[in-house]
Amino acid sequence: MIEIKQLFKRFEGNEVLRGVDLTIGKGHTTAIIGSSGSGKSVLLKHIIGLLKPEAGCVFLDGVCVTDLNYEQLKDVRKKMAMVFQGAALFDSMTIAENVGIGLYSHTRMSREQIARRVTECLDWVGLHKIEKLSPAELSGGMQKRVAIARAIAMEPEILLYDEPTTGLDPIRANSINDLIVHLQNKLDVTSIVVTHDMNSVERIADFVAFLHNGRIRFEGTVQELRESEDVILRNFVEGVDEVETLAA
Amino acid sequence: MTLVFRFLGQRFYHFFYHLGCFGDLLWKTAKSLGDFKIYSALVGEQMLRIGVQSLPITIYIAAFAGMVTTIQSSENFDQFVPAYLIGFVVEKGILRELSAVLTGLVLAGRVGASIAAELGTMRVTEQIDALETLAFNPVSYLIVPRVIAGTLMFPVLTIFAGFIGVTTGWLSAISIMNVTTVEFFKGAREFADNKDFILPMAKSFLFGAAITLIACYHGFNSKGGAEGVGNAATKAAVTSCLMILFLDFLIAALILFKY
Ligand SMILES: Nc1ncnc2c1ncn2[C@@H]1O[C@H](COP(=O)(O)OP(=O)(O)O)[C@@H](O)[C@H]1O
Ligand SMILES: [Mg+2]
Numbered sequence: 127m128i129e130i131k132q133l134f135k136r137f138e139g140n141e142v143l144r145g146v147d148l149t150i151g152k153g154h155t156t157a158i159i160g161s162s163g164s165g166k167s168v169l170l171k172h173i174i175g176l177l178k179p180e181a182g183c184v185f186l187d188g189v190c191v192t193d194l195n196y197e198q199l200k201d202v203r204k205k206m207a208m209v210f211q212g213a214a215l216f217d218s219m220t221i222a223e224n225v226g227i228g229l230y231s232h233t234r235m236s237r238e239q240i241a242r243r244v245t246e247c248l249d250w251v252g253l254h255k256i257e258k259l260s261p262a263e264l265s266g267g268m269q270k271r272v273a274i275a276r277a278i279a280m281e282p283e284i285l286l287y288d289e290p291t292t293g294l295d296p297i298r299a300n301s302i303n304d305l306i307v308h309l310q311n312k313l314d315v316t317s318i319v320v321t322h323d324m325n326s327v328e329r330i331a332d333f334v335a336f337l338h339n340g341r342i343r344f345e346g347t348v349q350e351l352r353e354s355e356d357v358i359l360r361n362f363v364e365g366v367d368e369v370e371t372l373a374a
Numbered sequence: 375m376t377l378v379f380r381f382l383g384q385r386f387y388h389f390f391y392h393l394g395c396f397g398d399l400l401w402k403t404a405k406s407l408g409d410f411k412i413y414s415a416l417v418g419e420q421m422l423r424i425g426v427q428s429l430p431i432t433i434y435i436a437a438f439a440g441m442v443t444t445i446q447s448s449e450n451f452d453q454f455v456p457a458y459l460i461g462f463v464v465e466k467g468i469l470r471e472l473s474a475v476l477t478g479l480v481l482a483g484r485v486g487a488s489i490a491a492e493l494g495t496m497r498v499t500e501q502i503d504a505l506e507t508l509a510f511n512p513v514s515y516l517i518v519p520r521v522i523a524g525t526l527m528f529p530v531l532t533i534f535a536g537f538i539g540v541t542t543g544w545l546s547a548i549s550i551m552n553v554t555t556v557e558f559f560k561g562a563r564e565f566a567d568n569k570d571f572i573l574p575m576a577k578s579f580l581f582g583a584a585i586t587l588i589a590c591y592h593g594f595n596s597k598g599g600a601e602g603v604g605n606a607a608t609k610a611a612v613t614s615c616l617m618i619l620f621l622d623f624l625i626a627a628l629i630l631f632k633y
Contacts, residue, residue, distance in 0.1 A: 176503050196511070203509040214504040216496075228508045231412070280508075 127152050128173060128284070128316070133182035135168055142168050143179070144340030150333075155310055155317040157327045160337035161362065166320040167211065169337065170286050173318065174206050175199045186284075204232060207277035208286040213269035215261035221248070221272055222257035228280045247275040250312070251305060267298040274305065278313065285309070287319040291326050303329040324363055327351075336362065399591050402513045403521060409514035416519035424485050424520070424586075425527030429534065431484060432477050436535035439472045440464065440542030448551050457553045461561025464543035469570045473536040474577035475622050478528070478585070482614035486589040489520055490610035493593025494603035502594065517590040521583060528582030532574050573629055580621050585614045 128150040135143040142165040150156045160166050171177040173184050175191050183190040191202055215224050225244045229235050235243065244257065251271040261269055270290060277285055290306065291299035303326050310317050310330075319330060327334055327348065334351045336344035336359050344351065344359050354360065361367075406413075443464050451457045493516060496502050505512045544558050553561075589610040596606035 171503070174507050176506060200509045203507055206507070208504070208507045210500045210504055212499055214500040216501055216504070227510075232509060276508075 127187060128318075129185040130169075130173070131183050131185065133169070133172060133184065134180045135165070135172065135177065136180060141340060143172075145182070146337070146340070146342055148335050148342050148345065150316065150318060152316050153314060154332040155306070155319060155330050156333040156335060157331035158318065158320045158335050158337055159322060159324070159327060159362070161322060164337050165340060166322075166337055167288055170208070170288055170318065170320050174208050174286060175202065204280060205282055206284045206286065207280060207282040209270070209273045209277050209288065209290060211288040211292060213261070213266075213273040215269055215272055215276070217261050219260075220257065221259050221261065221264070224261065224272060225276045225279050227276070232280065243279060244275075247279045248272070250278065250309065251275045252301075267294050267302070270294070270302060271305070274302075274309070278309065281313075282315065284316045284318070285313075287317065287321075289321055289323075290319065291321065291323050296325075299323065299326065300329070306330050324365075338362075395595070396587075396591050399513075399517070399594070400587065403517055403587070403590075406511060406514035406518050409511060409518070412511070412514045413518040413522070416515070417522050420519045420523035421527055424523045425530060428481055428484060428527075428531060431480060432531045432535050433538050435476050435480055436468075436473060436538035437542045439476055439535075440468055440539035440544075441546045443467045443472070443539070444543045444546035445550065448547075451551070457551055458557035458561040460547045460551060460553060461544070461558040461563075462565045463561075464540055464547065464558075465562040465566060465570065468539035468543060469536045470573050471622075473539055474528075474532045474574040474581060475618065477532055477535045478578065478581035478618045478622075479615055481528070481531070481581075482585050482618060483611045485524065486585045486610040486614040487607040489586060489589035490593040490596070491603055491607040493590055494596035494606040497594060497596050498599055498602055512594075517587075517594070520590060521586045524582040524586030525579060526582070528578040528585075529575050532578035536574060569629060573625065576629065577622060577625050580625065581618050584617045584621060588614045588617060 128148075130146055130148040130150075133143050133146040134141075146169060148158075158166055158169065168177060172179055172192065175184075175194065179192055183192050185191070186202060186205075189202075191199070194202060215221075216227070219227070222241070222244050225247055226240045229240045229243060233240075241257075248254065248256065251274050253268060253271050253275070256264065256268070256272075261272070264272065274287075274290075287306065290302050294302065306317065306319065307330050309315070317330075319326070321327060331348055334344070334346060334348055335342050336351075338358060344354060344356060346354070351359070351363070444460060447460060447463045451460065493502070496516070502512050502516070505515060540562070544555070547553050547558050548555055592606040592610040592613070596602040
C-alpha cells in the first residue's frame with residue numbers, strides 16, 4: 127500500500143504540491159488526473175523517489191521512501207518501475223538492451239535467459255522481432271510499448287505510468303489502454319496511471335484521484351467520479367474551460 | 375547604483391551556487407569510483423570516442439603550432455643569437471605550453487560540447503531519470519566512465535601533440551633557417567629538463583578531468599528541451615576554456631615557482 131501524507135514541493139518559488147494526501151491500495155489501478163502543469167509528473171516522481179519533497183512523506187508499506195538513503199532507495203526501486211511520458215528509451219542501445227538492462231546488472235541470469243525474458247516481455251506488449259533495432263527506428267506508440275516492456279522486465283510490484291496515451295492517435299491510445307488492463311490482470315501489480323485523458327480513465331481505472339491546485343480535490347471510484355457534483359471536477363472531466371463557466 | 379550592486383550580487387550568488395552544486399557532483403563522482411563493476415565496461419568506448427576520435431584535430435593543431443613557433447621566432451636570430459637556439463625555443467614552447475593548452479582549448483569545444491549535449495539530451499528526455507528508476511546510479515554509469523576516459527586520454531593526446539609539434543617545428547627550421555638537424559636538436563637538448571615532461575602531463579591530466587567534469591555537470595543540469603541542451607553545450611565549452619587557462623596558470627605557478 128502507498129500512503130502519501132502532506133507532501134509539499136516547490137521549484138524556485140513555484141509551489142507545485144501543497145499538501146497532497148492520497149492512499150493507493152494494492153492490486154488496483156489508480157488514475158491520477160489533473161490539467162497540464164498541475165504537478166502530476168512531479169507527484170509520480172516523488173513516489174519513486176526521483177524528487178525529494180520539502181515536507182511530507184511517501185510511505186510504501188509503512189516505510190517513508192523520501193527519507194531513505196541511496197542504497198535503501200535502490201531496493202525500493204527494484205519493486206517499482208516507471209513508464210515515462212516520452213518513453214525515455216536509451217537511444218545508444220538496442221531494444222533488447224533497453225529491455226534487458228536491469229536483468230544484466232541486477233540479476234544472475236545468463237545471457238540466454240535474459241534474451242528469452244526480453245522476448246517474452248516484448249511479446250506481452252505485442253511486439254515481435256524488433257530486438258536488434260534501435261529506439262529511433264520505432265514509432266512513438268511502439269516506443270511506449272518498449273518502455274512498458276522495460277518496466278515489467280524486472281517483475282515489479284508497482285507500475286507507474288506517466289501519460290501513457292498522450293501524443294498517440296485514438297486507436298493506438300486505446301490499444302495502450304487495453305495493454306495496461308491486460309498487464310494488470312496478468313501480473314497482478316499495483317498500477318498508478320497519470321493522465322489527463324478521461325477516455326483512458328474510464329477504460330483502465332478502479333480508483334481516481336484529481337490533483338488540483340497542489341492538493342487532491344477528489345478521491346474515489348470511477349462510479350463516484352461520474353456522480354460527483356464538484357463543479358471544478360465536472361469541468362475538468364467534461365473539458366470545459368473554467369473561465370467560460372465563470373463568464374456564463 | 376543599487377542596480378549594479380544587485381546585478382553583481384546575483385552573479386556572485388550564482389557563482390557560488392554553481393560552485394556548491396559542482397562540488398556536490400565532484401563528491402558523488404569520487405564516491406562512485408568504487409562502482410568498478412558498472413563503469414569498467416563503459417570506459418573503453420569513451421576512451422575511443424574522446425581519445426581516438428580527437429586524434430586528427432590534435433595532430434592538425436600541433437602541426438601548425440610547431441610551424442608557427444619556428445616561423446615567428448626565426449626573425450629574432452642574428453649574429454648575437456645563434457640559430458641553433460631555435461631548437462630550445464620550439465622544445466620549450468611546444469612541450470611546456472602549447473601541446474597541452476592548445477589541445478585542451480580545442481577539445482574543450484569538441485569533447486566538452488559533445489558530452490554536455492549528449493547528457494543534456496538524456497536529461498531532458500528523462501533517460502537519466504529512467505536509469506535511476508531502474509536502480510542504476512547515473513553518476514557511475516554516465517559520468518565516471520567519461521571522466522576516467524578524459525583524464526587518461528588527454529595526456530596521451532598531449533604526448534602526440536608534443537611529438538608532432540616539435541617535429542613540424544624542426545622541419546620548418548631546417549627548411550627556412552640556417553640550421554641543421556644536429557644543431558636543432560643540440561639546442562633542444564641543451565636546456566631540456568624533466569619539467570618539460572612533468573608540466574604538460576600534469577596540465578593535460580587536470581584538463582582532461584576538468585573538461586569532462588564540467589561538461590557532465592552542465593549536461594546533467596540542463597533543462598527545458600532543445601534550447602536547454604544547446605545552452606548546456608555552450609556553457610560547457612566556455613567554462614572549460616576559462617578553467618583551462620586558470621589551471622594552466624595555477625600549475626605553472628605551482629611547479630615552476632621557486633619557494
Ligand atoms: N525539475 C523541475 N524544475 C523546475 N520546475 C519544475 C520541474 N519539474 C516540474 N516543474 C514545474 O512543476 C509544475 C508541474 O509540472 P508537471 O508535474 O510536469 O506537470 P504535469 O501535471 O503536466 O505532469 C510545472 O509548472 C513545471 O514547470
Ligand atoms: Mg507530466
